[in-house]
Every structure is written in structure tokens, then in C-alpha cells.
Amino acid sequence: MHTTPITPALLRGALELERTAHGLLPHRLPARARAQCADPQLAMVESQPSGVRLVLRTRATVVELDALPTKRVYVGVPPRPQGRYDVLVDGRPAGGGHITGGHTLTIDLSDGTAEHRPGPVGTLRCTGLPDTDKVVEIWLPYDERTELVALRTDAPVEPVPDPRGTVWLHHGSSISHGSTAASPTTTWPALAASLGGVELINLGLGGGALLDPFTARALRDTPAGLISVKLGINVVNADLMRLRAFGPAVHGFLDTIREGHPDTPLLVVSPILCPMHEDTPGPSLMDTSALGEGRLRFQAAGDPAETASGKLTLGVIRAELARIVGERSAEDPHLHYLDGRALYGEADFGELPLPDGLHPDAAAHRRMGERFAALAFTPGGPLGGGAG
Incomplete structure (x- = not known):
């Protein structure tokens, strides 16, 4: 398997990337904006990567993404669905899935308190992709803070040039x-x-x-x-x-x-x-x-x-x-x-x-x-x- 560094050239939809102890954390507000507001709700949601996706060109039939999600649990409320990753091949749905593990943020809505419990990195594994030159997109869960750790494929990967569309x-x-x-x-x-x-x-x-x-x-x-x-x-x-x-x-x-x-x-x-x-x-x-x-x-x-x-x-x-x-x-x-x-x-x-x-x-x-x-x-x- 080839390991490809996750760089800004492979990501779309984020305004900024933060280097963490585990990997790259996409942000949807820049650091200057984040510094001007101490609201924990805003800090949580701007780091949830709605619309953020990895975009790469490859002949790979197998793609693995290691990531560290932060999953939310609300006290007294039925469990939330697992955050989903969508995979597209040349713009068409080609599967996806969930990453188990990760951090857990337990929120008590009755008093506004929250408890953070650390967890392990997990892996999304996509198999059976067509053995052709293609553009693969991995859309990150819109409601889970996601640190990107590693990208592996069974064929080389290259960035896709900036889109021609608006x-x-x-x-x-x-x-x-x-x-x-x-x-x-x-x-x-x-x-x-x-x-x-x-x-x-x-x-x-x-x-x-x-x-x-x-x-x-x-x-x-x-x-x-x-x-x-x-x-x-x-x-x-x-x-x-x-x-x-x-x-x-x-x-x-x-x-x-x-x-x-x-x-x-x-x-x-x-x-x-x-x-x-x-x-x-x-x-x-x-x-x-x-x-x-x-x-x-x-x-x-x-x-x-x-x-x-x-x-x-x-x-x-x-x-x-x-x-x-x-x-x-x-x-x-x-x-x-x-x-x-x-x-x-x-x-x-x-x-x-x-x-x-x-x-x-x-x-x-x-x-x-x-x-x-x-x-x-x-x-x-x-x-x-x-x-x-």
C-alpha cells in the first residue's frame, strides 16, 4: 500500500488546516475568527467538517483513511447515528461507511456540562473501486470533528487541479x-x-x-x-x-x-x-x-x-x-x-x-x-x- 501525506492540495471545503498531535484538523473558520469568540458551541461546530472532502486522482481499487473523530453523546437522549463518510467516484456514489473508535464528548443538555473521553484512531476502508484512472472524493461526516491521520492506497495518488466550476x-x-x-x-x-x-x-x-x-x-x-x-x-x-x-x-x-x-x-x-x-x-x-x-x-x-x-x-x-x-x-x-x-x-x-x-x-x-x-x-x- 502507498501512504500519501494528507496536504491542503488534497482537501476542499476547509478554510484552514490545523496540525494536531494526531494529524490535520479541518476548520471552517480561520484562527483569527476563532480567537474572537470563546463560545464552545461555535468551537465545536466550526470544527465539524460539513462539506469538507478529500479529492484525489488515482487508479487505486482500495483506499484507506485513518481518522480520529469526536463523537457526541447526549445524556438522556437516544444515541446519535454514527457519522458517515461518503465516497464518490467521478461524481457518482460509490459507497462509504463509518469509523469506529475516536474521542467521545458526553453532553448533558439539562445543565450544559460536557465530559471529554479520549479514544483511538479508526479506519475507513473502501474496496472494489474500479481499476481505472478516476477522481475519488471522500466526504467527511458533517457533524463529527475529524482529525485526518493517514491515507493509504494500492496505487499512487495525485491531487486534482482546482475545479474549473464556480x-x-x-x-x-x-x-x-x-x-x-x-x-x-x-x-x-x-x-x-x-x-x-x-x-x-x-x-x-x-x-x-x-x-x-x-x-x-x-x-x-x-x-x-x-x-x-x-x-x-x-x-x-x-x-x-x-x-x-x-x-x-x-x-x-x-x-x-x-x-x-x-x-x-x-x-x-x-x-x-x-x-x-x-x-x-x-x-x-x-x-x-x-x-x-x-x-x-x-x-x-x-x-x-x-x-x-x-x-x-x-x-x-x-x-x-x-x-x-x-x-x-x-x-x-x-x-x-x-x-x-x-x-x-x-x-x-x-x-x-x-x-x-x-x-x-x-x-x-x-x-x-x-x-x-x-x-x-x-x-x-x-x-x-x-x-x-
């Missing part, structure tokens, strides 16, 4: 991150990118789409031909700000992106339908009665009457985003708006309800990916005209 840079919440999709290539952004023929960099951050200036600077400084930002739901979840602060924060976020991408097609997407927060402000809290039954479910803890004093609901946020984009687009013809309910709305909720009250299931991810590709990437769509 890079699509997307930022959003846990729904964009992937929760609760079936696998890394079936999150809605990954599906949309595949259907649209674009190269995804996914900055969907579970609980972290909070209009943070350091995230805007990361978007500003990342080369891309197409950009989208899906904003709103996390601001309500966290009860982070009032209407007076939200509008200027959105303007500032967009201003920062435009400093690095003045003419790039930029699509602002409002939240998908989430009935519990359509007219009721946050915060979003766990339903303790459901937790007592071993189920994870969320509920809105705000008072609808508080919208009069500036508290945010999804309805308020959609109206404000539409207003801001409408006003700015008079001087920014490459700025566009998409109502998130076009991706998942009332009829979809009736057919595919949100299992925990917040996140779409695997079938809804597929529907959202297909719809986004049709609405955004087709000719005449806001991201259908190529790079700006």
Missing part, C-alpha cells in the same frame, strides 16, 4: 450545516451544489449564524464566484437582539462581504418555515417533558406580545430582510433575496414535519436542495449567471 460560498445555521441529513453529500447545500454544478464551501454553523463580524470577514476573505447567506433562525433561537439592532447588523454583515466581493452574485435567504417561531419570539428551549421521554424537541419560550417592543419572530425577520435587500439592490444589482419558505413551506411541513420542531429530516433536506438548485442556479436565477 465556487459557491454559503453561510447559514444548523440546517445549512446539515442537521439532520442522512449523510454529508445529502445535506441540502451539498445536494444543491451537485445539481448546480458548483464547488461548495459550506460555512453553515449549527447555532452560529448570528451575524458575527468575524464570520462576515471570513466570507469577505474567501475566494468565491457565488455567495449566499441564510439568516434569521439562530438570532431568534438565541433571543440575541431586537429589531433595532438586527437591521443595522444585517447591513454591516453585507457591507463587510461586499468589501471583498463587490460584484459577486450575493443571495440573502430568509428562514424556512418553523411554525413555533413564525409569530412567537425566542429563545428556543428544550422541551423537558420530551427529554424525560428520551426525545429531543424544542419549544418557543417567548411571548408573541413582545414583538411590539422589538422582539424578533421569523415573520418580522423575513419582512426586514426583504426590505433591506430591496433597498440595497437599487445600487447593488447583484444582490438578491429568496424567501426561505420557497424551500420549505406550509405544505412541506404538512407532509414532512420538523421532527424536533426546528430541523428538517433527510427527505426535507433533499427537497430543499433540489428546490434551491432550481431557484438559484438555473439560467436567470440569482446565482445562475456565474461569477461576478
Whole structure:
């Protein structure tokens, strides 16, 4: 077997790679951004490699990847599915699997504590690949922190040149991150990118789409031909700000992106339908009665009457985003708006309800990916005209 060093030339979708005691850890926010926020939730999700993949050209029929995952266990909640690795050959599904072992992070949602238990490196082994010159992609689990340790193949490996297609840079919440999709290539952004023929960099951050200036600077400084930002739901979840602060924060976020991408097609997407927060402000809290039954479910803890004093609901946020984009687009013809309910709305909720009250299931991810590709990437769509 040939051992090939894992280098940046073999990886796509990460903004930065950190050398650890075990190997390489992909990050989806740069060190400067990470240094400006001590939130452990953000630290956890930005190091979960949603959209990150190894891409290599080889004749190998056997590929082995050693990695050290960090798996999460929630006290009192049914076990989470194992993080899945998807393997593509020349863009088509060719299997995948899971890596056993790894570190364990046990989280008690009732009091917010967490315990880290170290574990061993594991191996993903892919066999029976065609004995032809081909491009192999290994998509890492979207929801497991993954340190890449070693790559072995039964034939030499070489990097694949930078893609000729347009890079699509997307930022959003846990729904964009992937929760609760079936696998890394079936999150809605990954599906949309595949259907649209674009190269995804996914900055969907579970609980972290909070209009943070350091995230805007990361978007500003990342080369891309197409950009989208899906904003709103996390601001309500966290009860982070009032209407007076939200509008200027959105303007500032967009201003920062435009400093690095003045003419790039930029699509602002409002939240998908989430009935519990359509007219009721946050915060979003766990339903303790459901937790007592071993189920994870969320509920809105705000008072609808508080919208009069500036508290945010999804309805308020959609109206404000539409207003801001409408006003700015008079001087920014490459700025566009998409109502998130076009991706998942009332009829979809009736057919595919949100299992925990917040996140779409695997079938809804597929529907959202297909719809986004049709609405955004087709000719005449806001991201259908190529790079700006």
C-alpha cells in the first residue's frame, strides 16, 4: 500500500488546516475568527467538517483513511447515528461507511456540562473501486470533528487541479450545516451544489449564524464566484437582539462581504418555515417533558406580545430582510433575496414535519436542495449567471 501525506492540495471545503498531535484538523473558520469568540458551541461546530472532502486522482481499487473523530453523546437522549463518510467516484456514489473508535464528548443538555473521553484512531476502508484512472472524493461526516491521520492506497495518488466550476460560498445555521441529513453529500447545500454544478464551501454553523463580524470577514476573505447567506433562525433561537439592532447588523454583515466581493452574485435567504417561531419570539428551549421521554424537541419560550417592543419572530425577520435587500439592490444589482419558505413551506411541513420542531429530516433536506438548485442556479436565477 502507498501512504500519501494528507496536504491542503488534497482537501476542499476547509478554510484552514490545523496540525494536531494526531494529524490535520479541518476548520471552517480561520484562527483569527476563532480567537474572537470563546463560545464552545461555535468551537465545536466550526470544527465539524460539513462539506469538507478529500479529492484525489488515482487508479487505486482500495483506499484507506485513518481518522480520529469526536463523537457526541447526549445524556438522556437516544444515541446519535454514527457519522458517515461518503465516497464518490467521478461524481457518482460509490459507497462509504463509518469509523469506529475516536474521542467521545458526553453532553448533558439539562445543565450544559460536557465530559471529554479520549479514544483511538479508526479506519475507513473502501474496496472494489474500479481499476481505472478516476477522481475519488471522500466526504467527511458533517457533524463529527475529524482529525485526518493517514491515507493509504494500492496505487499512487495525485491531487486534482482546482475545479474549473464556480465556487459557491454559503453561510447559514444548523440546517445549512446539515442537521439532520442522512449523510454529508445529502445535506441540502451539498445536494444543491451537485445539481448546480458548483464547488461548495459550506460555512453553515449549527447555532452560529448570528451575524458575527468575524464570520462576515471570513466570507469577505474567501475566494468565491457565488455567495449566499441564510439568516434569521439562530438570532431568534438565541433571543440575541431586537429589531433595532438586527437591521443595522444585517447591513454591516453585507457591507463587510461586499468589501471583498463587490460584484459577486450575493443571495440573502430568509428562514424556512418553523411554525413555533413564525409569530412567537425566542429563545428556543428544550422541551423537558420530551427529554424525560428520551426525545429531543424544542419549544418557543417567548411571548408573541413582545414583538411590539422589538422582539424578533421569523415573520418580522423575513419582512426586514426583504426590505433591506430591496433597498440595497437599487445600487447593488447583484444582490438578491429568496424567501426561505420557497424551500420549505406550509405544505412541506404538512407532509414532512420538523421532527424536533426546528430541523428538517433527510427527505426535507433533499427537497430543499433540489428546490434551491432550481431557484438559484438555473439560467436567470440569482446565482445562475456565474461569477461576478
